[in-house]
Amino acid sequence: MKPINLESLSWCNAGSKVVGFDKVLDFIRKNDKKFEIHVGCDSHFIRDKCIFAIVIALYEPGKGGTYFFARSRVLRSDFLNMKLRLLKEVELSIATADKLIGLQNREDMFVHLDINPDTRFKSSQVFTSATSWVKSQGYNCVVKPDSWASSWLADAYAK
Numbered sequence: 001m002k003p004i005n006l007e008s009l010s011w012c013n014a015g016s017k018v019v020g021f022d023k024v025l026d027f028i029r030k031n032d033k034k035f036e037i038h039v040g041c042d043s044h045f046i047r048d049k050c051i052f053a054i055v056i057a058l059y060e061p062g063k064g065g066t067y068f069f070a071r072s073r074v075l076r077s078d079f080l081n082m083k084l085r086l087l088k089e090v091e092l093s094i095a096t097a098d099k100l101i102g103l104q105n106r107e108d109m110f111v112h113l114d115i116n117p118d119t120r121f122k123s124s125q126v127f128t129s130a131t132s133w134v135k136s137q138g139y140n141c142v143v144k145p146d147s148w149a150s151s152w153l154a155d156a157y158a159k
Helices: 021-030 082-100 122-136 148-158
Strands: 036-046 049-060 064-075 109-112 140-142
Touching (some): 021 082, 036 082, 036 148, 049 148, 082 122
Parallel strands (some): 109 140
Antiparallel strands (some): 036 049
């Protein structure tokens, strides 16, 4: 499987207009508001492809915010193992947060994971490794049921 180059993806704004990754960075840089940055990723299988949706959500507490998203399509056969697919979501979220780190302090960045800590759900199998990975990179980690950037926003664009 080829690595996914975040900057070469078609990044879109909340209105689905293609803006490019450089414009996302410019928007964050030029905005003088105090945003929290929430990054998340989700994936779904559609026919012979696995669609990954990556989201950068900018939230100003008490005022609202906006978001940007990108999609990547890879072969379904590369992710037949659920654990590998979930860890790829984590990898893409961390890589996206890393691209933004020069614009924001890590304390104001949140990496959302579409992973449930409840052992009744399959995603709990990667809970410890995934959350430890995010925390080891210095980011705030958010999981279900609070991980709205991945579980709701990215989920909508992965389908």
